Amino acid sequence: MGRTFASRVSSRRLKWVVLVLWLVLAAAAGPLAGGLTDEQDNEVSSWLPGDAESTLAIEQQAALGSDPDILPAVIVYERSGGVTDADLAAVQEDATDLGTLPELDGEIVGPIPSEDGEALQLVAPLNVGPDGFDTIAGLVDGIRDTVSDGPDGLQSWVGGPAGNVADSAEAFEGIDSTLLFAALGVVIVILLFTYRSPVLWILPIVSAVVALFCAQAVIYLLARYADLTVNGQSAGILTVLVIGAGTDYALLLVARYREELRLHADRHEAMTEAVHRAGPAVLASGGTVVLGMLCLSFADMNSTAGLGPVAAIGVAVTLVVLMTLLPALLVICGRWVFWPVRPTVGSLEPTATGIWAHVGALIRPRPRVVWVVTTVLLLVASLGLLRLDATGLSQADGFRGTPESVQGDEVARAHYPATAGNPVYVLTTAADVDAVADAVAGTEGIAAVEPPQVTGDDALVQAELSDPADSQAVYDTVERLRAGLDDVGDGAAVVGGNTAVNLDVQTASQRDNRVLIPLIMLVVLLVLGVLLRAVVAPLILIATVVLSFGAALGLSALIFDAVLGVDSTDSSFPLFVFVFLVALGIDYNIFLMTRVREEAHDHGTRRAALIGLSATGGVITSAGLVLAATFAVLGTLPLTFLTQLGIAVALGVLLDTMIVRSVLVTALNLDVGRWMWWPSALAHRHDGPELDPGPVAEGARVPGPRARQDDPEDARPGS
Numbered sequence: 001m002g003r004t005f006a007s008r009v010s011s012r013r014l015k016w017v018v019l020v021l022w023l024v025l026a027a028a029a030g031p032l033a034g035g036l037t038d039e040q041d042n043e044v045s046s047w048l049p050g051d052a053e054s055t056l057a058i059e060q061q062a063a064l065g066s067d068p069d070i071l072p073a074v075i076v077y078e079r080s081g082g083v084t085d086a087d088l089a090a091v092q093e094d095a096t097d098l099g100t101l102p103e104l105d106g107e108i109v110g111p112i113p114s115e116d117g118e119a120l121q122l123v124a125p126l127n128v129g130p131d132g133f134d135t136i137a138g139l140v141d142g143i144r145d146t147v148s149d150g151p152d153g154l155q156s157w158v159g160g161p162a163g164n165v166a167d168s169a170e171a172f173e174g175i176d177s178t179l180l181f182a183a184l185g186v187v188i189v190i191l192l193f194t195y196r197s198p199v200l201w202i203l204p205i206v207s208a209v210v211a212l213f214c215a216q217a218v219i220y221l222l223a224r225y226a227d228l229t230v231n232g233q234s235a236g237i238l239t240v241l242v243i244g245a246g247t248d249y250a251l252l253l254v255a256r257y258r259e260e261l262r263l264h265a266d267r268h269e270a271m272t273e274a275v276h277r278a279g280p281a282v283l284a285s286g287g288t289v290v291l292g293m294l295c296l297s298f299a300d301m302n303s304t305a306g307l308g309p310v311a312a313i314g315v316a317v318t319l320v321v322l323m324t325l326l327p328a329l330l331v332i333c334g335r336w337v338f339w340p341v342r343p344t345v346g347s348l349e350p351t352a353t354g355i356w357a358h359v360g361a362l363i364r365p366r367p368r369v370v371w372v373v374t375t376v377l378l379l380v381a382s383l384g385l386l387r388l389d390a391t392g393l394s395q396a397d398g399f400r401g402t403p404e405s406v407q408g409d410e411v412a413r414a415h416y417p418a419t420a421g422n423p424v425y426v427l428t429t430a431a432d433v434d435a436v437a438d439a440v441a442g443t444e445g446i447a448a449v450e451p452p453q454v455t456g457d458d459a460l461v462q463a464e465l466s467d468p469a470d471s472q473a474v475y476d477t478v479e480r481l482r483a484g485l486d487d488v489g490d491g492a493a494v495v496g497g498n499t500a501v502n503l504d505v506q507t508a509s510q511r512d513n514r515v516l517i518p519l520i521m522l523v524v525l526l527v528l529g530v531l532l533r534a535v536v537a538p539l540i541l542i543a544t545v546v547l548s549f550g551a552a553l554g555l556s557a558l559i560f561d562a563v564l565g566v567d568s569t570d571s572s573f574p575l576f577v578f579v580f581l582v583a584l585g586i587d588y589n590i591f592l593m594t595r596v597r598e599e600a601h602d603h604g605t606r607r608a609a610l611i612g613l614s615a616t617g618g619v620i621t622s623a624g625l626v627l628a629a630t631f632a633v634l635g636t637l638p639l640t641f642l643t644q645l646g647i648a649v650a651l652g653v654l655l656d657t658m659i660v661r662s663v664l665v666t667a668l669n670l671d672v673g674r675w676m677w678w679p680s681a682l683a684h685r686h687d688g689p690e691l692d693p694g695p696v697a698e699g700a701r702v703p704g705p706r707a708r709q710d711d712p713e714d715a716r717p718g719s
Helices: 003-009 014-034 053-064 085-098 132-146 160-172 175-195 202-225 232-261 267-298 302-322 325-333 355-363 367-387 404-415 433-441 472-485 498-532 536-564 573-603 605-636 640-677 703-710
Strands: 070-078 109-113 119-127 155-159 424-429 446-449 453-455 458-465 494-496
Touching (some): 003 014, 014 202, 014 325, 070 085, 070 132, 070 160, 070 404, 085 132, 119 132, 119 160, 155 404, 160 404, 175 202, 175 605, 202 232, 202 302, 202 325, 232 267, 232 302, 232 605, 267 302, 267 573, 355 640, 424 433, 424 472, 424 498, 433 446, 433 458, 433 472, 472 494, 472 498, 498 536, 536 573, 536 640, 573 605, 573 640, 605 640
Antiparallel strands (some): 109 119, 424 458, 446 458, 453 458
């Protein structure tokens, strides 16, 4: 980063301007950030692929007058040993009460007795309106109170699409505040342990919170006035990402600033040098995350495509805040903020003989053996991928625990052969409606077909499926139906409904995995090439991160099965884990390798590898713990996908910081040596002789003296 910018954000006068500017912006951003929840779009269309057949069906249903906002609530009653006349009377009374609901759109269907005589069922079509995700939880809770258990132990459950959406809405309720306070809690604990100062942790936290409010304000404005899609999932991930990444960048800047305080009497001069030296690595790391997230904009899934710009904006704003506000706060506070261990000029740099210096000393004698063994172990961990079933979560597995909608659906499946309340819709023309209805009725897996509805030139055929809504059998039925309808009439019939939606989500997610993972990898590779001005090092670093990704997924699959009791995951899971692990995980390699390259000019690559590890090991480990802990906070939510995402990303980050960066990359640096920088001029500079004995000899790591050689002004004491 340019020395001019570095000197200005930490200058004696401008530091106060920077502080006041961010305080004003934070005050203005607060109310806007609070409005982001109201701008979230959690309707089905905000998640679906824009050109999917089920999306077209929703649009055509609206044009036909069949409101796509109608969600059937399936109320199922059960009595072991058989329902009684009193039970039937009680259910009929419930049907009468439900018939007065203002949200009811059509007639109550039922009571429908099961063939085994042990269950009764009502189906209530509810029009939840365009803001249904925000209101349906209260509506369904009211229905659950209305249809309380009947006489003598008759049990009831409210499930079906309406019950499922209501339980999902309740799971997302309060997600922003829950994640924010949980993330801040774990970060504060880690910062207290890392800094061992009762005061210093406040400055990174303040900076990260300001970054979060400002990012949320920008996203709110774009969602309100520029049609940016934001849903509960992307808003929750934004909170975790900004707090985690912001604290990471703060740790790196503070660590370099503390180094420079031992070399400069003037704290403003020390901060200028810290921003000048650490700034490029922080910006490159943040830029990699921004570009990686923007790649998600090319996703077919609207929810994934919306997450891309949301996350990119969050990280970009975080970079600006952390590289301006935090330096200003640190120089305003002065050295006392490090109390009780204040870095004084000439004091010993502890990393030169710290734990990571000793780790480097253990790797140095046999680097090839170390990286080969480490690679083999990571490959073994990757074998767990064979257990990962990324074909989608069932409705029951989508929740941690068993909400009432899942219990109701399980009872309904046990007593009713067809999935009443989960219809498939076929949209066609009035001219073809009879032929389409016959084709639908003749399709294997269709249990019943309702009389067609015709409005002008358009028509709707509704049918019930004979298999559970989230089973592979029912997906096969939808695919057979679509294939069969291609030859009926003009072949323009489209198939929709909840099951068709789930199938299209799986198809689009699998396409996104195939396309976006290589694209993100290419973008990260190009960024590394520009940053390190080499070809070999970027290729090796990408390979190590991909290996870490495979190991994290493999181990996560085993954890999901053993701990969560779930052997499947969402179709988008591999892509989400990849983008976070590669875009964020590459940060640690960037921090390490930029320092190694910096030191290689004076000491040669092999020596620089040990210096870089000892200098960055502690702060990178702390940063990794912060990021892992913030993503692990996703596990506090009752949604299986977000819990799985938190586990996988946290595990992958720990692998990156503890094994890949510290052991594997260091061993490769020592083995490959100067050829890591090929074809740059640094590749042709022969490494100097090793220093013996000791892991890193005292005084070998000399960022301050080297800086003074580059610029004599740095040697002058400040005021």
